[in-house]
Every structure is written in structure tokens, then in C-alpha cells.
Amino acid sequence: MNTKGLSQRDTNPPLGLLYTDLNGRIVFANRHALQMLNYQTADRPIGKMLHEVLQCSQPEAAPLLHIPMKAGEPARLILEFADSSGSQTAIQFISEAAYDDTGLFIGVNISLQYVEQPEEAPLPPSSPPSPSSEMQAAMLAYFTAQVNALQVLLGRMGGQGIREIMEGIIDRTAAQNGWPVHITASQITVTQPEVSGEVYRTLLAKAVHYATSIIGRRLVAHAMQAVDSQMPPQTLELARQAGLQLFDNH
Amino acid sequence: MTTPQVKDGRLTGLVITGAAIVGLTIIFYAIGLPATPQIVGILNTLFALAGGLLAAGLWNSFERGELLKAIWGLLSLGMLLWAIGEGIWTFFLFTSTEVPYPSVADVSWVLGYIPLFVALYLRYRSLGRGPSSVRLGITIGLFAMIAALALIFIIWPIVTYPDYSDPFEQALDVIYPMGDLLVALGALLSVQALSGGALAKPWALIGIGFLINAVSDLLFVYASWHDIYLVNLESGAGLMTAIVEASYMISYLIVACGIYMQARLHRIM
Numbered sequence A: 001m002n003t004k005g006l007s008q009r010d011t012n013p014p015l016g017l018l019y020t021d022l023n024g025r026i027v028f029a030n031r032h033a034l035q036m037l038n039y040q041t042a043d044r045p046i047g048k049m050l051h052e053v054l055q056c057s058q059p060e061a062a063p064l065l066h067i068p069m070k071a072g073e074p075a076r077l078i079l080e081f082a083d084s085s086g087s088q089t090a091i092q093f094i095s096e097a098a099y100d101d102t103g104l105f106i107g108v109n110i111s112l113q114y115v116e117q118p119e120e121a122p123l124p125p126s127s128p129p130s131p132s133s134e135m136q137a138a139m140l141a142y143f144t145a146q147v148n149a150l151q152v153l154l155g156r157m158g159g160q161g162i163r164e165i166m167e168g169i170i171d172r173t174a175a176q177n178g179w180p181v182h183i184t185a186s187q188i189t190v191t192q193p194e195v196s197g198e199v200y201r202t203l204l205a206k207a208v209h210y211a212t213s214i215i216g217r218r219l220v221a222h223a224m225q226a227v228d229s230q231m232p233p234q235t236l237e238l239a240r241q242a243g244l245q246l247f248d249n250h
Numbered sequence B: 001m002t003t004p005q006v007k008d009g010r011l012t013g014l015v016i017t018g019a020a021i022v023g024l025t026i027i028f029y030a031i032g033l034p035a036t037p038q039i040v041g042i043l044n045t046l047f048a049l050a051g052g053l054l055a056a057g058l059w060n061s062f063e064r065g066e067l068l069k070a071i072w073g074l075l076s077l078g079m080l081l082w083a084i085g086e087g088i089w090t091f092f093l094f095t096s097t098e099v100p101y102p103s104v105a106d107v108s109w110v111l112g113y114i115p116l117f118v119a120l121y122l123r124y125r126s127l128g129r130g131p132s133s134v135r136l137g138i139t140i141g142l143f144a145m146i147a148a149l150a151l152i153f154i155i156w157p158i159v160t161y162p163d164y165s166d167p168f169e170q171a172l173d174v175i176y177p178m179g180d181l182l183v184a185l186g187a188l189l190s191v192q193a194l195s196g197g198a199l200a201k202p203w204a205l206i207g208i209g210f211l212i213n214a215v216s217d218l219l220f221v222y223a224s225w226h227d228i229y230l231v232n233l234e235s236g237a238g239l240m241t242a243i244v245e246a247s248y249m250i251s252y253l254i255v256a257c258g259i260y261m262q263a264r265l266h267r268i269m
Helices: A031-036 A058-071 A131-158 A160-177 A197-215 A217-230 A233-241 B009-031 B036-061 B067-095 B104-126 B133-159 B167-193 B200-225 B239-265
Strands: A016-020 A026-029 A075-082 A088-099 A105-114 A181-184 A187-190
Touching: A016 A031, A016 A088, A016 A131, A026 A131, A031 A105, A031 A131, A058 A075, A058 A088, A058 A105, A088 A217, A105 A131, A105 A217, A131 A160, A131 A187, A131 A197, A131 A217, A131 A233, A160 A181, A160 A197, A181 A197, A197 A217, A197 B067, B009 B036, B009 B239, B036 B067, B036 B239, B067 B104, B067 B239, B104 B167, B133 B167, B133 B200, B167 B200, B200 B239
Parallel strands: none
Antiparallel strands: A016 A026, A016 A105, A075 A088, A088 A105, A181 A187
């Protein structure tokens, strides 16, 4: 496993998310993170130590936990992974401190992004991603990241049952309207390639409304703005254009 | 999912201070210090006021239109009405040898139940889930059993006493313990819905505080009826008076600690 300097390519990749407790044990991983780290769905990393999940040595992974914990600053790390075909893929990890609601450090929230696309799958110059597909990818990434953040926040504050209620609200609303969005076992699935921004916006607004009634608008806004701050600017801008950014960052 | 551990030095300090105050109160009663009822009256007023003001701080931290603003506004109003009741009671302790019962203080206490009931109902309903049917059955069954025991052994013999002339006093003997039990039930049902989350602990403290208040009210009703509740210590120290007053103090302290924890969770302190 090699560590590298920062060189993030300006693409619109999926955003993986890992949350740890204060000891560096994984408490949450979204679907993108599992895929990026070559995890099978059945083999969830929950409960494992961060360095085990990142498949690196403990000293290599330690700054991701220790810098946010001690300095309150984000920490960055780039690691290379071999995918199933054997080619190397670099992933950038950015960790930020997470605090409980008494202001105590409780772990780190880590975002995962590809630094380079695998060489086998470069974007052909003759077929750049269409604006529509870019927008679709951005909306899905933003929606997933924000719902994940709300799931974690509600789980920490209200417990597993309250978190499941929010997931049920999203799932039920989508089902009642025939929208192709589902949440099963905390994982978001979208079953059609084209989903309107209004669908994501309505579902996110429902989730935010419920979360606000449990813990208040200020804490919800704080959590969602923290996600915004970790979003690639292009994704954030597209999500904003689609009306998904419910809390202004100013 | 791990639940954040609340390691709050200020809360620990408050709990130790509160325990010391309660301990001192019991000692004052034990040695029959004449000013003890007045001191306890002031402390109870201050503790109820602290709970009301902390809840008001929470109310102020939420934006207009938020459900939590309504919930904490109502809880604040209820606690402040109870603080006013305690204040009036304390005023009587300073100004007369015999504290009237019922009095205008009771109007304030009884009115306080209304916003407390509504707040706890809104909190529970807004969670969107209740405890499992087994837990719900156990909780309600437990409360029904406590209420039935209180009714049979304490309240019923008093309210059916043939020479009882004051219907308002009779009503108060039922309203206080039953009102407290219902308020405690509301808080503890929310605790069960929030189990596993950081919010469960402060709600548990609030529920336990109201439950202790129910016990205090039952003891007060019992002690008043049997003339063993001594307002004036010049006639001797009373164990039952000490227990009743200490338990009121503990209940206000625990409720205030629960609200303080909520304020910390919502980052307003």
C-alpha cells in the first residue's frame, strides 16, 4: 500500500463515506465506500478497525483519526488499491472530526473519492458525460451523502429505532408516489437511471422535516452543511442547481 | 452504532452539589433547625426555577415554527408555574405559622400540569414510534399498578372520609399524585422510543424526576392527612417532613439536570 501526495482530478465520482467511533472502529459505511474498498455487501466492515478496512498498517491510517482528534483539522491520505482486474486505483480519504452534542470528540467522518479513474476505464474524449448523466450522478451522490449523514445523526441522538423511522418515511413516500428510490437495511438503491431532482428534493425534505422534529433545525443544518463542505465543488454546484441544498452554507 | 458517552464535568459538579444540599437539608431536619422549612422552600423554588429557565433557554434556541420550540416553551411554562407555586408556598412559610392548604400556590401547581402534559404528549407523538407492545404493556401496567396502590391505600381512604368538608382539597389529593404519574409516564414513554440514542438519558432523568415528584406528592397527601407533616419545626423535627421535602428537592434537581443535559445536547450551554 502506497501513500501519495494530493492530486485530485476534477471529476464527478461517487462519494464514499465511512464513520468511525473515537477508537477508530467503523460504525457506518455507505454503499459507495463498500464498492470502492472492494467489500462485498455481505461482508460489512462495521465494527472493524479503520486500518483493517483501509487494508493498510495502523501507523498509516492513524493520522486520519489522530489529526482531527488532536488538532481539530481535517486529515488527508491517499492509498492505492488493486481492483478485481489487478490494476491500481488511488483513493483519497479526507477525515473530519465528529463531535457529540456535548462537544466531545466521538470519532471521524471520512469521505472517499477516486483520485484517478482506473486506466482500463478512461472517459473517451469522443463521448464526454452528458449534462444529464452528470446531473443524475451528482444528485444521487448528494442525496445519498445527506441521507447517510441524517441516518448517523439520528442514530446517535435518537437511537436505531428513530433512524429506521426516517428511512421508513423516505421508503414509504417513494413507494406511494411510484418513485424508483428505496432504502433497505440503510442502503439507498435507485432502480432507474433518470430520476428527477424533484424526487430527491421531496424525499430529502421529508427526511429533514422528521430529523428537525427530533433534534432541531440547527443540529440538522450543521450536519448537512458539514457534508456540503466535504462535497466536490462540482457535485455541490449541480446539487444546488437541482434544488437539493436545503441549508445554505452561509 | 455507538452512543456518545456524556462525560460532563459541569453536570458531575451539579450532581455533587445537589447531593450535598439534599444531605444538608436532611441534617437540618434531623437536628430541628427552626429555619429549615424556609431554607428548603427557597431551594425548591430555585431548583424549579432553574428547570424552567433552562427549558426557556432551549425554547429560545429553536426557530419559530419548530415543534421543539413549542415543546420546550410548554415545558418551561409548566416548570415556571411550579416555581411560582413553590415561591408562594415559601412566602407563606415566612409570613405565617400555618401554611394554608389549599391556597393560591395550588392553583399555580395545578395549572402547571396542563403545559407539561401537552409538551410531553407532543414529544411522544412527534417521535413517530412507540415502544414495542410488550414494553408498552409493561410500562402502562406498572404505572397502573402504582396508581391503583396509591388510590386504594392512600387517596381513597382520604377522599371518602365522611367529614371531609373541602372538595377542592379532596380534588387536590387526587390531582397531584395522578398528575405527576401521568407526566412521568409521558416522559418515560419517550425514553423508550429514543432508547439507544443520546437523547434517551436526559428524558430518562426528566421522567424519573417527575416519578419522584409523584411519590413526594403521595407522601405529602398521606402525611398531611395524618398530621405528621410539620410546617413549623418549633414543634419538633419530623422524619416524614424531612423525607417529603428532600424528595421534592431531589425531584426538582433531577428534572433540572435532565433539562440541563438536553441543553448541552442541543449545544446551547
